[in-house]
Amino acid sequence: MRLQLDKCEKIDGVESLCSDVLVNLLESSDPAKLVLDIILNPTIPLCDWKGDNVVIINDSRINLLEQLMRISPNIKPCVREEALKLALDLKANMKENTENSLAILGFLLLLSIYGLVTSFIEDEILELFAFVAHHRIAVELFRTLGFANKVSDFVENLIKKKEFVGAVRFSCEYNLADKNQLVDLLQEHVRNAKQICETSCQNNNSNEIKDKARDREIASLKTVLRCISDHGLEPKVLFNKEIKYRILELKGYQGS
Template identity: 65%
Template structure:
């Protein structure tokens, strides 16, 4: 299955077909929720239900976001329940990127952002920064003004490709601050490298003595 970050003609064709089908429905936002929630597998050892998010669900949500349908109150309530399930699932699965992406898409499409802690949501983007839709969601969820701090956090995690992608998407690449951040990080790496070398040499000298 193609991942959401793969920008190919085949993926675009699939998304176009999905969009046509969803637009023909009276309540596409409800239908997509139903598809994600069913089937639900039984988690035998825990005795509770676990919602599984896969690539096909992500594609459905991406296309639904394109359509930007009106969300009825009872559908938003159902989406909130699903979002809470996914949030719990994230903790159990160490931040599975598809689960995180599905969670963020739900927040955007169904208007659930105010129901969750802003800082907690922002941190999740570090787990989906490899996806193009993750870059788009960053702005859609209102975090564009936090691009500087976020890019800096990506650089500290050595996620350089992602840092550049977000910087370019939000016009941060023309800011000298980006260059300063990279230079500071390189300087810190050099200091760590020099310190490690000195420590290694010191140990080697002691061994010879």
């Protein structure tokens, strides 16, 4: 089975479809099996279905897995075996593209929900968290998968890799640093994102490449804003307005 990450765009009716699925999930006699069925044999048109043997992992599927984790369902042995097959396929796919953070997040969610962590090498699982640390749910998964005692070294490694948003999220949850220090990390992240975007735009004449660079910076800045909001850093952050202005500025440059 080949797995493919395909981030879908919001379309009319998607939110109501998601609500219907979540209601069915809560009412299902076997929600763990239901979620696997939706992922492996999607009947809800949240995104395009591409071919007979392609499983699409996207935001809607991640949301389903997150909701399933909240329910803490009983997992039947046959369902766990099916989840393990999916996890193995996801892991094989990740070797080719570790930039797909949703695929990695889906893999980690499967491990947590279906009790699969012992089927994989612990150090390899830990390494994957660096790619998803900026996601809020990653902090909870880090704890449920048994890595809480390694958080200090993990955060230090994130900072070395300049994964500042992830470092801030984990530091806030585990009370590892003063909030002023965390704000400094976010400021550095914002500066780095701007520098990368401007360098890319200066070195290319293609409007398409420039727009992609701007889109990446916008996404990066929105991640910072979510992090600030999630962890109550607003009183410490004086550059919120600057970030929002920069996003508007970048959108104004699109196509030029």
